[in-house]
Amino acid sequence: MTFDETLNLLASISLLLGAFLSVAAGIGLVRFPDALSRMHAATKPQILGLIFVVLAIALESREWATLLLVIPIVLFQMLTAPISAHMVGRAGYRTGNFSKETLVVDELEDAVNRASTDAADSRRGTDDARA
Amino acid sequence: MNVVFIVTSVLFTIAALLTVYRIVRGPSILDRMIASDVLLTTLMLVVGAEMVYNGHTRTIPLMVVLASTAIFATIAVARYVSKQDRVPTQATLADPGTLADPGPGTGEEATP
Numbered sequence: 001m002t003f004d005e006t007l008n009l010l011a012s013i014s015l016l017l018g019a020f021l022s023v024a025a026g027i028g029l030v031r032f033p034d035a036l037s038r039m040h041a042a043t044k045p046q047i048l049g050l051i052f053v054v055l056a057i058a059l060e061s062r063e064w065a066t067l068l069l070v071i072p073i074v075l076f077q078m079l080t081a082p083i084s085a086h087m088v089g090r091a092g093y094r095t096g097n098f099s100k101e102t103l104v105v106d107e108l109e110d111a112v113n114r115a116s117t118d119a120a121d122s123r124r125g126t127d128d129a130r131a
Numbered sequence: 132m133n134v135v136f137i138v139t140s141v142l143f144t145i146a147a148l149l150t151v152y153r154i155v156r157g158p159s160i161l162d163r164m165i166a167s168d169v170l171l172t173t174l175m176l177v178v179g180a181e182m183v184y185n186g187h188t189r190t191i192p193l194m195v196v197l198a199s200t201a202i203f204a205t206i207a208v209a210r211y212v213s214k215q216d217r218v219p220t221q222a223t224l225a226d227p228g229t230l231a232d233p234g235p236g237t238g239e240e241a242t243p
Contacts, residue, residue, distance in 0.1 A: 019142035026149030084205035
C-alpha cells in the first residue's frame with residue numbers, strides 16, 4: 001500500500017467516524033427524555049465529529065495551506081460551543097425544562113432557591129417602603 | 132471512496148432527518164434550539180465531507196463562518212426563554228411535584 005492510499009484510507013475512516021457521531025447525536029436527540037440530557041447527545045458531533053471531518057479534509061488535500069485554513073474552524077467551534085451549551089443549560093435549569101428524577105445530585109437547587117428568595121425579599125421590601 | 136461516499140451520505144441524511152423530527156416535535160423551545168444546533172453542525176460536516184469527495188478546498192471559509200456564528204441564534208433564544216415556555220410532561224400532569232420548583236415569580240420575566 002502506497003503512502004497516498006494510506007492517507008486516503010485514513011481520510012475515509014475519519015469521514016465515517018464523523019458521520020457516525022452525527023447519527024449518534026440524532027438518535028440521542030430523539031431517544032433522550034429531557035432537554036438537559038439531549039444537550040449531552042448534541043455535543044458529540046459539534047467538537048469530535050467536526051475534528052474528524054476536518055482531519056479528513058486535511059488528509060485529502062495534503063497541503064500545509066489547507067491545514068492552516070482548517071485549524072480556525074475547530075478553534076472557533078471550541079470557543080463558541082461551550083458558551084451556547086452554557087446558555088441553553090442555564091435556561092433549561094431555571095425554567096424547569098428537565099425531569100428531577102433523572103438527576104443524581106442537584107447542587108444548584110439551593111443556590112437558585114436562595115437567589116430567588118433574596119430577590120422576592122428585596123421586591124417585598126421596596127413595596128413596604130412605598131406603602 | 133465510492134462506498135464511503137454512499138455510506139456517509141446515508142448516515143448524514145439519517146442524522147438530519149432525526150434532528151428535524153426533534154425540531155418539529157419539541158416539546159420545549161430549548162429542545163428545538165438544541166436540535167437546530169445539531170442540524171447546523173450536521174450541515175457543516177456535510178460541507179466538509181463534500182470537499183473530501185470532490186477534492187477541493189473552496190468551501191472552507193463557509194465552515195469557518197458557520198463555526199463562529201452558530202452561537203448567536205442559540206444565545207438569543209436561550210436568553211429570552213421564560214418560565215411559561217415550560218411544557219407540561221406526562222410526569223408533571225400526574226404529579227406536579229416531580230419537576231423542579233420554578234420558584235417565586237410571575238412567570239412573565241425572562242430568566243435573569
